[in-house]
Amino acid sequence: MNTNLKVSKITKIYPGCIANKNISLEFNSGKIYALLGENGAGKSTLVKILSGVIMPDEGEIFLNNKPLKLSSPIDAKKNNIGMVFQHFNLFETLSVFENLIIDSNETRDNLREKIKSIMDKYNFSIDLDIPVLNLSAGQKQKVEIIRCLIRNPEVLIMDEPTSVLTEQETSELFSSLKKFSEEGILIIYITHKLKEVMSICDEVAVMRKGELVSVSKIIDEKIETLANKMVGQNLKTIKKTKQSSFSSEQLIKITNLNFKSEDPFETNLSDINFSVNRGECLGIAGISGNGQSELFQVLSGEIISDKNSIEFNKTYIGDLNPQERREYLMAFSPEDRLEQAAIPQMKIFENVALNNFKSSNFFNNGLINEDKIKEHSKKIISDFNVNTDNIDLKSQFLSGGNLQKLIIGRELITSPDLLICFNPTWGLDVGAINYIHETLIKINEQNKSIILISTDTDELLKLSDKISVINKGKLSKTMNADEVTSEKLGILMGGGN
Amino acid sequence: MIIDINFVGLILASIMASAVPLILASCGELITERSGVLNLGVEGMMIIGAISGFALMTVTGSLIIAVFGAMLAGVLISTIFAFLTQTLITNHVATGLALTIFGIGISAMIGKNFVGIPGKEFPILFESLKDTIPILSPILFGHSIVFYFAFALPFITNYFLKKTKLGLIVRAVGDSPVSASNQGINVRLVRYMCILYGGAMCGLAGAYLSMIYTPQWIENMTGGRGWIALALVVFSTWNPIKILIGAMIFGGLTIIQFHMQAVGVRIPVQFLTALPYIVTIIVLVVISRDSRKIRLSTPSSLGKSFYKDN
Numbered sequence: 063m064n065t066n067l068k069v070s071k072i073t074k075i076y077p078g079c080i081a082n083k084n085i086s087l088e089f090n091s092g093k094i095y096a097l098l099g100e101n102g103a104g105k106s107t108l109v110k111i112l113s114g115v116i117m118p119d120e121g122e123i124f125l126n127n128k129p130l131k132l133s134s135p136i137d138a139k140k141n142n143i144g145m146v147f148q149h150f151n152l153f154e155t156l157s158v159f160e161n162l163i164i165d166s167n168e169t170r171d172n173l174r175e176k177i178k179s180i181m182d183k184y185n186f187s188i189d190l191d192i193p194v195l196n197l198s199a200g201q202k203q204k205v206e207i208i209r210c211l212i213r214n215p216e217v218l219i220m221d222e223p224t225s226v227l228t229e230q231e232t233s234e235l236f237s238s239l240k241k242f243s244e245e246g247i248l249i250i251y252i253t254h255k256l257k258e259v260m261s262i263c264d265e266v267a268v269m270r271k272g273e274l275v276s277v278s279k280i281i282d283e284k285i286e287t288l289a290n291k292m293v294g295q296n297l298k299t300i301k302k303t304k305q306s307s308f309s310s311e312q313l314i315k316i317t318n319l320n321f322k323s324e325d326p327f328e329t330n331l332s333d334i335n336f337s338v339n340r341g342e343c344l345g346i347a348g349i350s351g352n353g354q355s356e357l358f359q360v361l362s363g364e365i366i367s368d369k370n371s372i373e374f375n376k377t378y379i380g381d382l383n384p385q386e387r388r389e390y391l392m393a394f395s396p397e398d399r400l401e402q403a404a405i406p407q408m409k410i411f412e413n414v415a416l417n418n419f420k421s422s423n424f425f426n427n428g429l430i431n432e433d434k435i436k437e438h439s440k441k442i443i444s445d446f447n448v449n450t451d452n453i454d455l456k457s458q459f460l461s462g463g464n465l466q467k468l469i470i471g472r473e474l475i476t477s478p479d480l481l482i483c484f485n486p487t488w489g490l491d492v493g494a495i496n497y498i499h500e501t502l503i504k505i506n507e508q509n510k511s512i513i514l515i516s517t518d519t520d521e522l523l524k525l526s527d528k529i530s531v532i533n534k535g536k537l538s539k540t541m542n543a544d545e546v547t548s549e550k551l552g553i554l555m556g557g558g559n
Numbered sequence: 560m561i562i563d564i565n566f567v568g569l570i571l572a573s574i575m576a577s578a579v580p581l582i583l584a585s586c587g588e589l590i591t592e593r594s595g596v597l598n599l600g601v602e603g604m605m606i607i608g609a610i611s612g613f614a615l616m617t618v619t620g621s622l623i624i625a626v627f628g629a630m631l632a633g634v635l636i637s638t639i640f641a642f643l644t645q646t647l648i649t650n651h652v653a654t655g656l657a658l659t660i661f662g663i664g665i666s667a668m669i670g671k672n673f674v675g676i677p678g679k680e681f682p683i684l685f686e687s688l689k690d691t692i693p694i695l696s697p698i699l700f701g702h703s704i705v706f707y708f709a710f711a712l713p714f715i716t717n718y719f720l721k722k723t724k725l726g727l728i729v730r731a732v733g734d735s736p737v738s739a740s741n742q743g744i745n746v747r748l749v750r751y752m753c754i755l756y757g758g759a760m761c762g763l764a765g766a767y768l769s770m771i772y773t774p775q776w777i778e779n780m781t782g783g784r785g786w787i788a789l790a791l792v793v794f795s796t797w798n799p800i801k802i803l804i805g806a807m808i809f810g811g812l813t814i815i816q817f818h819m820q821a822v823g824v825r826i827p828v829q830f831l832t833a834l835p836y837i838v839t840i841i842v843l844v845v846i847s848r849d850s851r852k853i854r855l856s857t858p859s860s861l862g863k864s865f866y867k868d869n
Contacts, residue, residue, distance in 0.1 A: 163724075
């Protein structure tokens with residue numbers, strides 16, 4: 063069976079941004095196609111069009127030379143186009159089986175039989191009767207894949223499938239994808255990770271700012287050439303010159319830290335111990351959902367812990383709230399920029415004022431000292447390269463990169479001794495990532511410390527002096543960064559030794 | 560003092576009767592909330608049902624028309640809510656509160672002409688069996704059809720949610736409307752249907768009050784039962800069987816405290832009147848303490864508007 067999928071002159075315009083501009087592509091079964099591009103390049107829009115979630119303003123889709131009108135996800139399903147979204151489309155509180163039966167017309171027994179045979183064939187092992195929220199990200203993805211396979215798809219689209227997987231899970235996924243491809247399923251693989259494209263795909267289409275930049279065979283490409291096409295400029299590589307010796311002065315020390323959550327969606331932290339010296343960057347690796355956000359909250363004071371469990375600069379501060387901790391010269395950059403770090407509806411300078419110190423004089427006798435705050439905000443904007451000159455702009459209108467620069471700037475302008483950041487470059491474009499990385503390296507050079515909690519292994523290896531891995535709320539022993547490899551981290555992240 | 564054994568049965572039967580409107584309204588609202596919609600208009604929909612039922616009964620003389628008319632009235636008023644919250648994407652809380660105020664007001668206006676008119680007798684089932692078994696027969700026999708329906712409803716609701724495909728779809732929509740929509744489920748349609756069903760059950764609950772429980776029209780006769788029904792849904796953690804328990808406790812304490820007041824127990828009346836509210840909530844909180852189960856049965860998208868971006 064040969065499947066041929068064609069998109070012709072697809073255009074989709076959102077207010078203020080052209081998401082897809084005149085895109086034409088052709089795919090044939092038996093090959094794995096990569097759709098490569100940065101965040102915001104328009105990949106996801108194209109994929110949503112192919113899966114019927116949104117409709118294009120212009121252009122047509124052909125499946126086996128027949129025009130295809132996809133006005134809803136059902137149309138895509140009916141035409142055997144399967145889709146695994148980056149953000150899983152699962153019902154967390156329903157069981158795995160309930161998730162699978164909801165859009166199936168088969169009887170319970172038949173479906174169970176079918177799922178069993180799919181799982182046997184591809185070596186998946188998932189308990190069908192537990193709620194999805196108890197599954198790991200890799201298992202959830204498998205449930206999504208099974209959901210597609212039940213319908214015998216001709217086309218399988220994977221949107222950034224490895225962003226939540228460990229190294230091992232990724233290689234499992236790759237071998238499954240190869241099997242699917244051999245069986246004649248046409249696979250379209252969306253990613254911004256160049257290494258993955260090189261290792262699994264046969265052909266690659268690069269997108270940038272809504273436009274198709276190039277289509278080529280993988281054997282004709284190299285990582286560097288693809289990177290340049292993707293970014294549209296020559297990339298400089300940032301490297302940290304690692305210090306040979308560290309100051310032995312301990313800045314922060316965590317002793318026997320425990321956190322037990324009432325919420326079954328959260329992870330309990332058990333017996334966390336580590337310390338960070340001055341001028342050092344400690345990286346904490348892990349697959350998302352293994353206790354990182356809880357650890358961040360405990361460290362930042364959003365969750366109060368035992369007073370003696372956190373010692374900072376020779377003071378016990380476990381029972382202080384974030385504001386009080388900031389007075390001791392700690393600074394925080396949370397994961398979710400628009401929910402936790404900034405208030406989207408408030409203006410830039412108002413967001414700056416949220417980070418209020420006794421010494422900053424933002425408020426006089428309960429009144430807002432707007433001039434002072436604005437002056438301070440302007441300094442942050444110019445020092446940290448935030449690309450706007452309007453501090454009255456609501457912060458939701460800043461791009462992710464600019465917002466992150468603003469937040470890091472707000473935290474750093476008081477020159478804190480320790481910056482704790484959680485996925486600081488998540489979802490940013492390469493330029494912004496580079497800027498943030500340079501900034502973080504600079505902090506270390508000024509003999510200040512960083513705790514970098516991140517799910518991006520490459521970022522951790524690039525920036526950290528020491529690395530520890532968090533798995534199911536437990537922290538591994540601290541290792542020297544130059545002694546670990548990404549493979550080793552992958553094993554630890556998956557719970558191995 | 561000799562306590563007549565049948566008297567105990569009668570008290571139990573009256574407790575169950577007073578629980579009926581709570582069970583009906585709660586089970587209706589439960590379905591609405593399981594689809595992710597928070598409709599605070601329960602009180603308003605009940606009172607609309609009460610006046611519609613009573614008025615239709617008086618005007619047409621037909622009990623069947625009156626009961627179904629009350630349910631239809633509940634459906635109609637909840638359609639307003641559904642249109643506002645699902646089509647115009649208004650805030651659930653504000654819209655629901657407005658619905659209650661609207662319902663109370665309009666029922667008082669319509670009801671002006673029906674104050675003081677005596678109700679009609681509602682037929683009861685199994686009347687001949689009423690004296691066969693001590694204690695049990697006043698509980699089991701001699702009630703209206705609505706009474707039996709109400710006590711079957713929690714079990715039907717439970718079965719519907721857990722065992723049927725439609726119930727699964729309702730839960731899925733309440734869990735994640737975005738995922739449901741991406742799976743090709745028409746979220747808006749499901750939510751519309753759940754809202755209208757909730758309206759019908761609230762209408763029926765109101766009709767039970769004005770046609771069967773106290774067959775007459777009194778302004779504001781629901782007297783906060785809609786709010787109790789709402790509280791039952793939340794404190795039962797969206798579990799229909801626990802709604803039944805909660806409604807029985809509430810009904811029971813309401814009846815018992817009346818009797819205590821009548822006997823002249825030396826406890827302040829205000830405390831006695833408050834007792835059912837306090838105890839019901841405490842009991843439901845205690846029996847629903849398992850945080851894991853709460854998380855699994857709470858509709859994650861409750862009260863959040865959903866709209867498709869195209």
